[in-house]
Amino acid sequence: VFDRFWNSKFAVPYGAFVRDQPTAEDASTRIAELRAAVARAPLPYPIDEDVAALTAGLERIRDDLIWAPVRVVYDDPAKAEDDSVKAFVDEIRTLTSNAEREVLIENAYFVPRDSMVQAVAALTARGVRVRVLTNSMASNDVAAVAAGYKKYRKDLLEVGAEIYELRPDSTMKRQWSLLSTKSRSGLHTKAMVVDRKHVLIGSCNLDPRSADINSELALVADSPAFGERVGAFFDEGVSPGESFRVTLQNGDLRWTTEVDGKRVVYTTDPETSWWQRFVVGLIGILPIHSQL
Secondary structure: OHHHHHOOOOOOOHHHOOOOOOOHHHHHHHHHHHHHHHHHOOOOOOOOOOHHHHHHHHHHHHHOOOOOOEEEEEOOHHHHOOOOOOHHHHHHHHHHHOOOOEEEEEEOOEOOOHHHHHHHHHHHHOOOEEEEEEEOOOOOOEHHHHHHHHHHHHHHHHOOOEEEEEOOOOOOOOOOEOOOOOOOOOOOOEEEEEOOOEEEEEOOOEOHHHHHOOOOEEEEEEOHHHHHHHHHHHHHHOOOOOEEEEEEEOOEEEEEEEEOOEEEEEOOOOOOOHHHHHHHHHHHHOOOHHHO
16 A cells, blocks of 8 residues: 555655755754753653563553454556546445444544435434544534534434534643644544444545545455444443533433433533634535534
């Protein structure tokens, strides 16, 4: 896969767009400066104080691994000029269309379109349970993404999807941005589990940008053992203490969670200010959905 991108016409040599290229002496000086900076800065984790404990920890991770057959799915770099290149989208369509019982979607930037609503409707119509875990407006650090997701939230609920939104960690500092990713507390996972035996994990968000613009890469593991483990992580994420369950009540949205063991219901996006809700609503008016 690397070679496909490296050898494509879209891979441009560094020298093609840098006017003043560094010399070997410049590089050596910069490397020396970086090494000196690293030597002065304390490492976040002591890696040399207890080598035995570190080794034991790595061995526990190794022994807990699940070995399974994996397929690599990626969009060819030709996608940059050929709209028909949609390997990632085709893989998701194949996986979900063959689902028999359940589809679990955990995705950081979840921006549906009409086609996704139709696909979910087809799944739920034949008894497949569809559950989605994504960022809440409070944990989502990109207002434009929150606006795109908000447009289709009701539609998905009406066709039978179950939606959960990650609760923000109020003890951690967050920076809310219109464009960039700076959150320390938001959901960043991009995974899908079908029938707890097929798992897709990769770079891909479920949004128009990943589908139509970006070249994405993912691994598809066919393993009931791995599917059960990732499914268990999902179940933990949608528990009342970790997320808001989004439902419809007489056509209006409700967010339900637990705080100190007590059921709490919100009637607006939880833990957001009127300004955040206003900005998200304003961005939702703009014709930018295809770019999200």
